[in-house]
Amino acid sequence: MTTLQPPAAAAPRPAPPPAKRDRRSWTGWGFIGPFVAVFALVFLAPIAYSVYLSLFRNQLIGGNQFVGLDNYTQALKDDQFWSAVGRVGLFLAIQVPIMLGIALLVALALDSGRLYGKSFFRITIFLPYAVPAVVATLMWGFMYGTKYGLVGDINETFGLTLPDLLSPDWVLASIGNIVTWEFVGYNMLIFYSALRVIPSSLYEAAEIDGAGQWRVIASIKLPAIRGAIVIATIFSIIGSFQLFNEPSILRPLALNAITTDYTPNFYTYSLSFAGQQHNYSATVAIIMGLLTMVVAYVVQLRGMRKGA
Amino acid sequence: MSTPVTTASPAKTSSPPRLRTPRKPAPDKRRRSVLMTVLMALMVLYTVVPLIWLVINSTKTQAGLGDSNGLWFAHDFALWDNIRDTFTYHDGIFGRWLLNTLLYVVLGAGGATLLAVLGGYALAKFDFPGKRAIFAVVIGAVAVPGTALAVPTFLMFSKMGLTDTPWAVIIPSLVSPFGLYLMWVFAAEAIPTELLEAARMDGASEVRTFFQVALPLLAPGIVTVLLFTTVATWNNYFLPLIMLKDPDWYPLTLGLSAWSNQAQTIGGDVIFNLVITGSLLTIIPLIAAFLFLQKYWQSGLAAGSVKE
Numbered sequence: 051m052t053t054l055q056p057p058a059a060a061a062p063r064p065a066p067p068p069a070k071r072d073r074r075s076w077t078g079w080g081f082i083g084p085f086v087a088v089f090a091l092v093f094l095a096p097i098a099y100s101v102y103l104s105l106f107r108n109q110l111i112g113g114n115q116f117v118g119l120d121n122y123t124q125a126l127k128d129d130q131f132w133s134a135v136g137r138v139g140l141f142l143a144i145q146v147p148i149m150l151g152i153a154l155l156v157a158l159a160l161d162s163g164r165l166y167g168k169s170f171f172r173i174t175i176f177l178p179y180a181v182p183a184v185v186a187t188l189m190w191g192f193m194y195g196t197k198y199g200l201v202g203d204i205n206e207t208f209g210l211t212l213p214d215l216l217s218p219d220w221v222l223a224s225i226g227n228i229v230t231w232e233f234v235g236y237n238m239l240i241f242y243s244a245l246r247v248i249p250s251s252l253y254e255a256a257e258i259d260g261a262g263q264w265r266v267i268a269s270i271k272l273p274a275i276r277g278a279i280v281i282a283t284i285f286s287i288i289g290s291f292q293l294f295n296e297p298s299i300l301r302p303l304a305l306n307a308i309t310t311d312y313t314p315n316f317y318t319y320s321l322s323f324a325g326q327q328h329n330y331s332a333t334v335a336i337i338m339g340l341l342t343m344v345v346a347y348v349v350q351l352r353g354m355r356k357g358a
Numbered sequence: 359m360s361t362p363v364t365t366a367s368p369a370k371t372s373s374p375p376r377l378r379t380p381r382k383p384a385p386d387k388r389r390r391s392v393l394m395t396v397l398m399a400l401m402v403l404y405t406v407v408p409l410i411w412l413v414i415n416s417t418k419t420q421a422g423l424g425d426s427n428g429l430w431f432a433h434d435f436a437l438w439d440n441i442r443d444t445f446t447y448h449d450g451i452f453g454r455w456l457l458n459t460l461l462y463v464v465l466g467a468g469g470a471t472l473l474a475v476l477g478g479y480a481l482a483k484f485d486f487p488g489k490r491a492i493f494a495v496v497i498g499a500v501a502v503p504g505t506a507l508a509v510p511t512f513l514m515f516s517k518m519g520l521t522d523t524p525w526a527v528i529i530p531s532l533v534s535p536f537g538l539y540l541m542w543v544f545a546a547e548a549i550p551t552e553l554l555e556a557a558r559m560d561g562a563s564e565v566r567t568f569f570q571v572a573l574p575l576l577a578p579g580i581v582t583v584l585l586f587t588t589v590a591t592w593n594n595y596f597l598p599l600i601m602l603k604d605p606d607w608y609p610l611t612l613g614l615s616a617w618s619n620q621a622q623t624i625g626g627d628v629i630f631n632l633v634i635t636g637s638l639l640t641i642i643p644l645i646a647a648f649l650f651l652q653k654y655w656q657s658g659l660a661a662g663s664v665k666e
Contacts, residue, residue: 077564078484085477085538086492092530093499096510103510152401159398164391171398173652175405180644182593184611185637188618189408192415192630193428200411200428207427231408243660295595299615302622322509323600331509343498 103332121333130311131334135341137222138313142290145226150282153234157241158267172242176235183232183295190228191216191303216304225296233289237282244278245271280353284346291342294319314338409641416440416635423630440635447632454606455613456639459592461524462609466531467587474534474583478541479572483554496535512600526601527609531591537583544579544661545572581651582658592644610640 107117125131159165160172178186193200194215201212215224248271256266272279294315301308310320314334321331411428417440422432444452481489511530512521520526549572557567573580595611602608605616618633620626648655 074485074487076486078480078486078489080564081480081484081568082477082486082492085473085533088473088529088532089496089499092511092533093507094495096507096514097499099514100507100510103513156398156401159394162391162394164389164394165398166390166392166395171402173649174402177409177645177648178405180589180648181409181641182595182611184593184595184615185412185641186408188614188633188637189412192634193408193411203427203429231404235405239656239659243656246660299595299618302619318509319600322512328509328513335507335509 100332100336103329104336106329108327108329121330122337124330125333125337128334131314131317131337134311134314134317135338138290138293141222141226141293142287145229146283146286146290148226149230149234150237150279150286152230153237153282154241154279156234156238157245158271160238160242161245161271162263172239176239178232178234179236179239181232184299186232187228187296187299190224190231191300194224195303216300216307218307221300221304221307225293225300228296228300229289229293233286237286240278240282241275244275248274276353280350283349283353287346287349288342291315291338291345412634412638412641416631416638418631418634420628420631423634436631437635440631441639444632444635444639447629451605452610452613452632452636452639455608455610458524458607459609459611462527462531462594463588463591465524466528467584467591469528469532470534470537470587470591471580471584473532474537474541474587475573475576475580477538478543478579479545479549479568479576481538481542482545483549483551483572496538499535508596508600515601521601522603522607524607527594527598527607530597531587531594534583534587534590537587540583540586540658541576541579544582544658545576547661548575548579578654578658579661580658581654585647585651585655588647589644610636614640 104121105116105118106114107121108114156171156175160168165171196202196205196212196214196216201215204210205212213220215221252270252274253266256270261269292315293313297308297312297316298319301310301312310324311317315338318331318335318338321327321334325331407429414429414431415423417435417437418426418432419434419436419439422434422436426432480486481493515521515526515529520529553571554567557571558564562570592609593611594609595615598607598609598612602612605613608616614633614636617629617636621628621630
């Protein structure tokens, strides 16, 4: 590293524009080429194939036939699909603000420098991220049990009758709790990392102006990490719309509460792998994908506008 | 997303304490708060109760699980028996799942990290035709939900004869848009362009420049991306669920849910003690990795959040 300094300094400086034009070459493709090739295979090709599939229908008479947008009109009138969308919409509206709110509070507390044992808290609260959704759901599923689980133990010890967390009324909240448990720490870490790179000169200026802790949070910290908040929100929205692992693993414990069309993702999975309706499944998946992108885009626009 | 929110370098994070200590009133203002610490302790309690539950219950036999309190030990301490049974049950298939998971992680997460490092380096340090298009497409594709991809990918792979083989799990794992993004931001920050130019002027080839100059500087970023792609691959459930029929190719996640579901089938062997012990064995390696490597990945993440 040290030996490289002299030639750079000694070299006569060429006029910048030609040097820049020289650098624009295909060399970069040598490095990014492999990524692009695999990306095309596992992202672009399936998307294109999905669109193709959605335009056909496998009929008893006539076999695989081109049906145009028929699948789409069917999906738009499909009550099963829309009730699943409504369910993840409700989930999104309640779980995501709770999860991100807690994550933000924890990140701000860590960043405040007013905690005892800060690094212990940071790493411990992050740990559930390393736990697979399967294991997290199995653990919570056992704990939710009214007969053998922790809920059952609490009922027994205190003579209570807590509601059955796996009943149709409660199961969505129970899933929300699992997802919150899994991802609070991850989001906290994103917020915390963003907080750490705020230039300290801003705090010093605030200190001179006599701003209190709350003022610093409202006027410096939150605006500075707005980008991170928007990103975390978008990823959480995508996650909610894709909800599959938790309900599908919880289903054997809550058969009458979680149906195979519980979430849009579960519905496409069931259509395709239990019902062999590949074309219609692809259609539902595309509509869900478009819906996700629209919502994510709107959130991004609003998030960026807020500070402007 | 591509506009820098702040240009502060990660190194600056260490400056606030250094600037503050000389002044007398500063430490006073940073008084530690007992109330805040207590609130955080509650948060930690929420985080660790399921993990404690997992550890305690992996010491119980199937019978002990039913008739003891969930948060305390049963009289029989069967942890070692459970571990032995987990590895010997059904001709030791758990060991096979563990090896499969390791295979998927080494090839999938390792490959994903390699592609992300090469691609991120190219995006940060080269100007090449199609660069903007690649960025737009990759970021756009991140918003496409997995559902939209799963079914067509399955059908495509099925036509290519790849389903029910390890490749069906490994190939889609090779692409990590988040890894590419993180590596791109990290490389832009960590590698001074002058250093590369100097190496080239000395006559080093692009490949040599990459390996000898760039790669060492990228180490913290590589650890971060490797850890996050490892988690993604280790915890992967949806993709193997779709792609694999043969239990001999299952990863741990799929195997555990299969064991858990076994209790629901008529005449199925109820082995919740093994499900719980297996879950514990599944999460230990990742938690250990996060704890041991925390210094590296946290600095890598902090650098990654400089731009958003």
